Every structure is written in C-alpha cells, then in structure tokens.
Amino acid sequence: MAWRCSGRTNAELVSNLFSAGLITSPRVRDAMSSVDRAHYCPSSPLAAYEDSPQSIGFSATISAPHMHASACENLLEYLPENKDARVLDIGSGSGYLTHVLANLVCGPDGGGAGKVVGIDHIQGLVDLARQNIRRSEEGRRLLDTGKLELVVGDGRKGYAEAGPYDAIHVGAAARELHQSLIDQLKSPGRMFIPVEDPDGWGSQWIWVVDKDHNGNVSKKRDMGVRYVPLTDAPK
Numbered sequence: 002m003a004w005r006c007s008g009r010t011n012a013e014l015v016s017n018l019f020s021a022g023l024i025t026s027p028r029v030r031d032a033m034s035s036v037d038r039a040h041y042c043p044s045s046p047l048a049a050y051e052d053s054p055q056s057i058g059f060s061a062t063i064s065a066p067h068m069h070a071s072a073c074e075n076l077l078e079y080l081p082e083n084k085d086a087r088v089l090d091i092g093s094g095s096g097y098l099t100h101v102l103a104n105l106v107c108g109p110d111g112g113g114a115g116k117v118v119g120i121d122h123i124q125g126l127v128d129l130a131r132q133n134i135r136r137s138e139e140g141r142r143l144l145d146t147g148k149l150e151l152v153v154g155d156g157r158k159g160y161a162e163a164g165p166y167d168a169i170h171v172g173a174a175a176r177e178l179h180q181s182l183i184d185q186l187k188s189p190g191r192m193f194i195p196v197e198d199p200d201g202w203g204s205q206w207i208w209v210v211d212k213d214h215n216g217n218v219s220k221k222r223d224m225g226v227r228y229v230p231l232t233d234a235p236k
C-alpha cells in the first residue's frame with residue numbers, strides 16, 4: 002500500500018502519507034513537509050516523491066518516506082522541540098532523516114535548542130549529506146551553528162562525544178542490540194533500531210529500546226523490515 006502514497010511534489014507525498022495514516026502526528030507531517038526530499042535524491046529527482054527507497058551511490062539508499070515517518074513517530078516523545086534534546090542518527094546516508102530530526106528538535110527555522118549528530122562510516126556519504134543539507138537556508142543554519150553535525154565513524158560504537166542521547170535512530174540493520182548504544186541513551190531515552198533475526202532466514206525486525214528514569218532498560222520487537230546491513234566500513 003505504501004507506493005500509493007507517492008506524489009508529484011514533496012507536499013503531495015507528505016499529505017498522502019498523512020491521509021493514509023502512515024504519518025499521524027502534525028509535528029512529523031510539518032517537519033517532513035519542510036525538508037524537500039528531492040534535495041536528498043540528486044541523481045533521481047523524478048523519483049524523489051515516490052514512497053520507495055532510492056539509490057544514493059556507495060551501495061546505499063535513502064530509505065522510503067513511510068520508514069522515515071515511522072522512525073520519527075516512534076521517537077517523537079523523545080524529540081521535544083526547543084528543550085535541548087540530543088539525537089544520534091546512525092547510518093545517516095543522504096542526511097534526509099538527520100535534517101528532519103534536527104527540524105523536530107530545533108524548530109522549523111532551525112533556531113531553537115537541540116542537537117542532532119549524523120554518523121556514517123563512508124566519507125563520501127558524509128560529504129554528500131552535507132551538500133544535500135546545504136541546499137536549504139534552514140539546513141545551512143543548522144550546520145553553521147553546529148546544531149546539526151555530521152561525522153565519519155563506526156555507528157556500532159555510537160558517538161559518546163555528543164551523548165548521552167534522548168533518542169538514537171539506527172538506519173541500517175544491526176547484528177545485535179549493541180550495548181554501547183544502549184549505554185549512550187539518557188534516562189529516559191529511546192532507541193529505534195532494525196536488528197537481523199538470528200534465525201538465518203534474513204528477516205529483520207525493528208526493536209524499540211527504552212531506558213526509563215531509573216535506568217531500567219526494556220526492549221520491544223516491532224514490525225518486520227528490510228534495511229541494508231550495519232557493517233564494517235568498505236576497504
């Protein structure tokens with residue numbers, strides 16, 4: 002059903018996702034409306050408003066819009082606007098979701114309190130994400146003020162330098178629920194992470210990991226998904 006949400010413009014795509022109930026929160030709708038997906042699909046601008054993943058080079062894809070929406074909705078409680086929330090986006094790829102997350106915590110003009118770090122292990126993708134984000138005035142402001150930071154590194158280790166985090170999003174399928182990432186969550190905090198099922202059949206599930214006020218951790222298996230793997234960096 003997801004493909005039916007495709008549109009001819011960014012506004013139409015987001016409006017279709019909202020009408021179909023794939024976005025339910027007006028905050029997520031507004032944040033996705035204000036970040037033009039075509040800025041993040043430079044080699045396939047015609048397909049930018051399709052509700053499907055698109056290639057971004059380096060064997061990576063920008064995820065489908067309904068997956069970005071689902072990640073934001075899942076984490077929303079932990080993404081308060083203007084309250085100095087810290088967010089880590091692992092496998093930031095095109096930079097699209099990193100930008101939407103920054104829009105959610107720093108407000109629509111990017112001027113509020115909050116900080117989002119995007120981490121990817123491919124330098125070329127970090128450079129591409131920076132270029133993509135700089136296509137809008139708000140994106141340039143977020144980067145120039147350091148409210149949105151992009152770093153190269155192994156996301157399986159997280160990025161303790163800017164943590165702990167209210168919310169961690171993982172955009173590639175992990176082999177396990179990495180303890181190093183759980184350690185970098187605030188109390189309270191939440192992580193959204195696709196994890197490969199050890200059954201050997203290649204299935205993957207979203208896990209939502211919550212750390213409560215007392216530091217107690219609970220894990221819930223959510224929907225079945227298909228992500229590229231969280232791996233060693235290519236040689």
Ligand code: SAH
Pocket residue numbers: 061062063064091092093094095096097098120121122123126154155156157172173229230231232233234
């Ligand atoms: N959220 C991104 C998804 C990109 S695809 C988007 O929608 O654009 C997954 C990304 O994970 C790729 O960019 C890939 O380079 C990155 N990745 C894979 N393994 C990684 C690792 N160990 N550390 C950091 N990034 C990783």
